[in-house]
Amino acid sequence: MDFNILIGGEAGQGLKTIDDILGKILFREGFNIFSSKDFMSRIRGGHNFMQLRISDQKLYGPENDIDLLIALNSETVEIHREQLKEDGIVLIEGESEVIDGRTILVPASVIANDINPKAVNTVFVGAILKAMNLNLEIAKKVLADNFEEELLDDNIKLLERGYNSVEPIYDNLEANITKANDEIFIDGNSALGFGALSGGLRFYSAYPMSPSTGIMKFLAGQQKDYDLVVEQAEDELAALNMALGGSYSGIRSMSGTSGGGLALMNETIGLAGITETPVVVADVQRPGPATGLPTRTGQGDLLFAINSAQDDFPLMVIAPRDQEDLFYTGFRALNLADKYQIPVIILSDQFNADSSKNIKEFDFDSLTIERNIISSDDENAENYKRYKFTEDGISPRAYPGQFKGETVLVDSDEHDEKGHIVEDAETRIKMVDKRACKIDKLIEEDLQKPNYYGEEDINYLLLTWGSSYGPAREAYQLLKEEDIKVGLLSFNDVWPLPKDKLKELAEDAELVTVELNSTAQFKSLIASETLIDVENSILKYDGRPFTGKEIYQRFLDEVIDNG
Amino acid sequence: MANKKEITITDETAWCPGCGNFPLRKALLAALRDMNLDSDQVAMFTGIGQAAKMPHYINVNGFNGLHGRSFPPAIGTRVGNHNLKVIVESGDGCSYGEGGNHILHNIRRNPDVTHLVHNNQIYGLTKGQASPTSEEYIRTGIQIEGTTAKPFHPARFAVGMGASFVARTFVGDQDHLKKMVKAAMEHRGYALVDILQPCVSFNKINTYQWYSERVYKLDDSYDPSNIDNAFEKAREWGDNIPIGIIFQNEEKIFRDRLLLEDDEPLVEKDFNPKDAKSIMKDFK
Numbered sequence: 001m002d003f004n005i006l007i008g009g010e011a012g013q014g015l016k017t018i019d020d021i022l023g024k025i026l027f028r029e030g031f032n033i034f035s036s037k038d039f040m041s042r043i044r045g046g047h048n049f050m051q052l053r054i055s056d057q058k059l060y061g062p063e064n065d066i067d068l069l070i071a072l073n074s075e076t077v078e079i080h081r082e083q084l085k086e087d088g089i090v091l092i093e094g095e096s097e098v099i100d101g102r103t104i105l106v107p108a109s110v111i112a113n114d115i116n117p118k119a120v121n122t123v124f125v126g127a128i129l130k131a132m133n134l135n136l137e138i139a140k141k142v143l144a145d146n147f148e149e150e151l152l153d154d155n156i157k158l159l160e161r162g163y164n165s166v167e168p169i170y171d172n173l174e175a176n177i178t179k180a181n182d183e184i185f186i187d188g189n190s191a192l193g194f195g196a197l198s199g200g201l202r203f204y205s206a207y208p209m210s211p212s213t214g215i216m217k218f219l220a221g222q223q224k225d226y227d228l229v230v231e232q233a234e235d236e237l238a239a240l241n242m243a244l245g246g247s248y249s250g251i252r253s254m255s256g257t258s259g260g261g262l263a264l265m266n267e268t269i270g271l272a273g274i275t276e277t278p279v280v281v282a283d284v285q286r287p288g289p290a291t292g293l294p295t296r297t298g299q300g301d302l303l304f305a306i307n308s309a310q311d312d313f314p315l316m317v318i319a320p321r322d323q324e325d326l327f328y329t330g331f332r333a334l335n336l337a338d339k340y341q342i343p344v345i346i347l348s349d350q351f352n353a354d355s356s357k358n359i360k361e362f363d364f365d366s367l368t369i370e371r372n373i374i375s376s377d378d379e380n381a382e383n384y385k386r387y388k389f390t391e392d393g394i395s396p397r398a399y400p401g402q403f404k405g406e407t408v409l410v411d412s413d414e415h416d417e418k419g420h421i422v423e424d425a426e427t428r429i430k431m432v433d434k435r436a437c438k439i440d441k442l443i444e445e446d447l448q449k450p451n452y453y454g455e456e457d458i459n460y461l462l463l464t465w466g467s468s469y470g471p472a473r474e475a476y477q478l479l480k481e482e483d484i485k486v487g488l489l490s491f492n493d494v495w496p497l498p499k500d501k502l503k504e505l506a507e508d509a510e511l512v513t514v515e516l517n518s519t520a521q522f523k524s525l526i527a528s529e530t531l532i533d534v535e536n537s538i539l540k541y542d543g544r545p546f547t548g549k550e551i552y553q554r555f556l557d558e559v560i561d562n563g
Numbered sequence: 564m565a566n567k568k569e570i571t572i573t574d575e576t577a578w579c580p581g582c583g584n585f586p587l588r589k590a591l592l593a594a595l596r597d598m599n600l601d602s603d604q605v606a607m608f609t610g611i612g613q614a615a616k617m618p619h620y621i622n623v624n625g626f627n628g629l630h631g632r633s634f635p636p637a638i639g640t641r642v643g644n645h646n647l648k649v650i651v652e653s654g655d656g657c658s659y660g661e662g663g664n665h666i667l668h669n670i671r672r673n674p675d676v677t678h679l680v681h682n683n684q685i686y687g688l689t690k691g692q693a694s695p696t697s698e699e700y701i702r703t704g705i706q707i708e709g710t711t712a713k714p715f716h717p718a719r720f721a722v723g724m725g726a727s728f729v730a731r732t733f734v735g736d737q738d739h740l741k742k743m744v745k746a747a748m749e750h751r752g753y754a755l756v757d758i759l760q761p762c763v764s765f766n767k768i769n770t771y772q773w774y775s776e777r778v779y780k781l782d783d784s785y786d787p788s789n790i791d792n793a794f795e796k797a798r799e800w801g802d803n804i805p806i807g808i809i810f811q812n813e814e815k816i817f818r819d820r821l822l823l824e825d826d827e828p829l830v831e832k833d834f835n836p837k838d839a840k841s842i843m844k845d846f847k
Contacts, residue, residue, distance in 0.1 A: 028847075180847070184843055184846035184847060185846055185847075186846040190846070194839070194842055197839050197842070198836045198839040198840075199836065200834040200836070202642070202643065202829045202832075203639060203642050203643065203829075205638075205639065222842070223822040224822055226838070226839070227823065227824065227829055227832050227834070229642045229821050229822075229823070229829070231638070231642070233635070234664050234665065234667070234668035235664060237631075237632060237635070237664075238632075238634075238635040238638075238664070238665055238668070239635075241628065241629070241632045241635035241636050241639075242635040242636065242638045242639040242642075243639060244626075244628070244636050244639060245608070245626065245635060245636025245637055245638060245639025245640045245641075245642075245643075246639030246640065246642050246643050247639070248626055248636060248639065248640060248643075249606075249639060249640040249642070249643030249644045249647070249830055250643055250644065250830035251642065251643035251644075251829045251830050253639060253643075267629055268629065268632070271628060271629050271632075275626075275628075331836070361843055362840075362843065364836055364837050364839075364840045367836035367837075368836075369834065369835075369836060399643075399644070399830060400603065400606045400624035400640070400644070400647055401603050401604060401606075401624070401644060401646060401647050402603075403603065404568075404601070404603060405568035405601065405602065405603055406568075406603055407568075407602050407603055407622055407623060407624045407625070408624050408625075409618060409619075409624065409625040409627075410625070410626050410627065411619075411625075411627040412611070412627060412628050412629055413627065419625070419627075420619050421577075421616065421619050421627070
């Protein structure tokens with residue numbers, strides 16, 4: 001079973017409410033669920049849509065073909081008519097024009113007008129559940145969780161009347177209701193914020209920028225329950241500099257933005273590099289350059305993030321593959337930033353950030369915070385030197401006020417072990433080398449290998465970084481069903497680039513990167529780091545995510561047919 | 564207290580002989596010592612420029628950051644550890660030019676931070692271009708027939724923005740300078756001290772003599788809590804330049820607005836990842 005619902009309408013019609021409530025209901029019913037969003041950069045009007053894909057199998061991404069189209073306006077039918085499957089059904093507001101016998105009218109406005117004219121969306125939720133032949137037991141509990149008491153009774157009435165306004169259509173949508181017990185249904189931005197909070201994040205300073213703002217919103221909501229400060233900075237320059245000040249004072253600090261904001265933060269990433277101040281920055285990518293497509297998705301910041309700021313200094317770039325990985329990356333990035341005293345950039349994207357799916361509950365037993373801050377009995381606590389030369393390049397870290405009579409001095413100028421400004425050639429060379437060698441230890445001890453899916457003996461190898469993993473994983477399965485000998489290598493650590501598995505598999509397989517950018521940036525990175533020439537790239541840069549079937553079809557057309 | 568460290572200053576600096584930074588540093592040292600502060604209790608945040616080198620020449624905690632960005636890291640440190648006495652210090656270019664946006668918004672935040680601006684009305688380290696506070700008629704290698712913009716008036720701006728403490732002083736008057744630094748550090752909230760100082764190498768107009776002939780002290784009859792007086796004094800510039808506390812008003816500080824449960828510095832709090840586990844129920 002693989003069933004795809006699309007809910008479309010204008011901004012301001014309450015699409016998100018339908019999506020949130022329906023998503024949670026279907027999750028609790030025990031379906032596997034993948035929910036993705038497509039919206040325009042506007043508050044009213046235009047055309048927005050959400051997709052809810054459900055299955056009894058694990059889902060990795062969205063689907064293009066629609067089983068059930070929920071149209072809050074007639075424009076939605078026009079736009080998505082082509083995607084409707086042959087047996088697809090349209091649920092549309094009552095007084096609209098009827099098309100070809102597959103359209104079910106829902107008198108949503110009439111019902112809503114009796115109770116609460118603004119709540120057309122709850123009527124639709126009722127109608128959808130009836131069409132799907134589900135009962136209202138779980139739905140009512142979800143409404144109770146979502147609405148204030150004074151609105152709840154009305155919404156339950158709206159739900160029931162919507163439910164009673166249509167007949168059941170599908171009788172084959174079976175879920176495993178116990179499955180939801182040890183799972184959660186979470187979006188990428190919340191997962192990333194949650195991971196960082198679990199890592200002891202104390203300070204998040206950012207300037208609102210789509211599609212990263214969800215991280216800040218999630219964290220802001222936790223301030224009353226946790227020792228956490230979320231500050232909306234005056235600009236991205238302030239945002240990251242504030243985070244560095246937090247980190248300097250000894251607390252875990254982070255910022256988040258999208259590509260344009262990362263451009264503004266670039267000098268400060270260099271500052272984190274030379275001052276060896278740990279910090280984590282989330283770049284939730286959208287298509288650029290400049291303002292680009294603010295609410296859409298892309299993977300165009302790979303080489304930009306890796307090459308952040310002028311001259312050489314170590315940094316790490318991690319591109320989480322999905323919602324689960326975003327959580328663990330949020331946690332891990334703070335540990336790595338502290339251990340190596342470097343900036344760590346997390347490359348997410350709008351597709352990752354705004355999509356939700358069911359995943360296993362996070363394993364808190366596996367999480368250990370490692371601050372790597374020295375204590376007062378450490379021999380380095382006396383006559384403290386912030387940049388003391390050590391074998392692995394990592395100097396003992398202390399924070400201001402930690403030790404009586406000791407000061408902590410950090411400097412954006414080249415500096416000596418104490419942190420004082422210097423210009424002599426000898427110290428300059430030693431300091432550059434000290435900073436650089438930290439990355440050797442990181443590669444040795446902490447670099448995460450890419451995940452490999454496939455057999456030993458393959459003809460083709462799909463290469464993904466970040467969120468393209470999901471759709472590529474689905475394509476990989478479809479290709480295997482066609483007896484194509486294909487493997488999938490999914491990277492989350494992209495800088496430094498883990499090379500071993502890639503080199504091993506590249507010997508006998510034809511390579512194909514799958515990327516949401518126009519120049520195959522991952523292919524360039526692989527070439528510059530390994531001298532391996534990737535033969536093919538399946539690229540997309542229209543601001544929309546891949547689907548599994550799309551990659552599958554393009555693989556057949558562009559890789560196999562051309563091969 | 565065997566290892567208690569007194570705040571001291573270095574012999575070596577990169578400043579020109581006769582630079583206004585020397586008397587400024589001397590007064591700062593005297594103020595910090597008067598307040599019985601140890602070196603580890605003070606954190607100084609600077610940007611780029613000759614003034615911004617201060618943490619290399621006085622042994623307190625120091626964050627010598629980017630040009631224009633002296634202020635934002637200080638906010639992060641106030642979040643992490645409010646027990647530190649925080650000073651933001653830089654020149655007029657760094658503070659009022661490159662970092663202009665941060666002053667504006669930190670006046671709004673009103674953090675408990677002392678902001679010392681070395682205002683010599685010129686860019687020193689880049690060898691004598693106009694600064695935001697340069698007089699319009701100044702001629703430099705770049706501003707060959709004067710500047711293309713009117714000067715920025717820090718006191719007017721700060722009083723106009725509702726800064727909770729605004730003072731002006733002059734490096735030629737050590738006692739006054741020290742008094743202003745101390746008053747600013749004792750003020751709970753944002754305290755701007757605009758410090759007039761000559762640049763002996765590049766500013767041939769605003770010299771010791773130029774300032775000495777013009778500055779006059781606000782006397783005891785002046786009430787700095789009166790905003791109307793403050794607007795009047797903040798506007799005065801030219802032949803008569805008032806120095807002293809122009810405006811002072813105690814109000815809510817940045818930290819008062821945070822949603823923190825208690826007064827223990829965040830840096831001293833423990834955390835276990837499992838403390839966050841219950842958030843999962845929001846996603847069930």
